Amino acid sequence: MSLQSLTDQELLDLLRHQDHEQAFRELYERYWYKMYLTAYRKLRRREVAEELAQELFMMLWQKRATIRGTNLPAFLGISLRNLMIDYIRKNIREEHYLTQLRLFFPEEVFATTEAVQHNELSEAIQKALGQLPEKTREIFILNRFEHLTIKEIAERLNLSDKTIEYHLSRSTSFLRQNLRDFVTSLVLFYLS
Template structure:
């Protein structure tokens, strides 16, 4: 195709003038590489496709005001930001808080990833330590031992309503603490290593 012979910079210039062929060429040229990176960081191919599609949608929407010196750097930064935004949104859910508590870096042999994971682990332990003893015990039984509210209530001699209260209190507190770690989470190996 004609556009394949043009540089990214030339195509971006044409894109500012709503050149659909330029957009299609950029899409064809960079989509797969970005998808591989996103898939590797998120470990979810469908979500990776969605985020890369969103990246290109935003590229088209902002085409008239786009000022890019290095398109690859722009794509890398944009994708990283989309992943961070996704992490922050998911931190609103209890399921994601549970995932983080069990997560491990995808490339644990990398020193940087291991150090960052250690920092995250310590932060989570500190957050758990701030919970009242009974609340922490209920949370750990539920999330780590996979016990139901009824089983926990029977073991601790408490009502199920009380167990629900402790779980609500713990997840709400931890969610707030974890939101402060969103950027660190996105920097871990299982989200972003900076290389496809």
């Protein structure tokens, strides 16, 4: 049976009642890019838009058994809006804390601390990247460090744009999860 011919509601039913991964993939392919574009238009930050779109679909998978209603685009749009609001609120607080910290520390102390933290963060990123599957790691490095677009990576590796998006989403999600403790410790350091 071709899932492309099914309606959103039929795919949601498969997802809800059978944990149907192919139904999830079809919904992902239908809506991920739209959600990414929506987030990008509002926030004007590609990496953040990618992360929020990925987080949205992780949430869809996690809440698959409890999602009710028939209007998936509305559900995704409202959920994405809430994720963007949370992101903006969090960033406003972080920017405020950093501004306040800079008032209490001499610039030299901040520069030295930032250099040490940059080295520690680089090491943490390298360690986390080493845990990714080879293809996912390669795609992440081409995108984030060599600044190639999804289309450029797809052409270079002879893969589809969707495959590249999948690997980027997977790597971003993995790194966010694995670097969360590192970032938390940095914030606690500054607040102590």
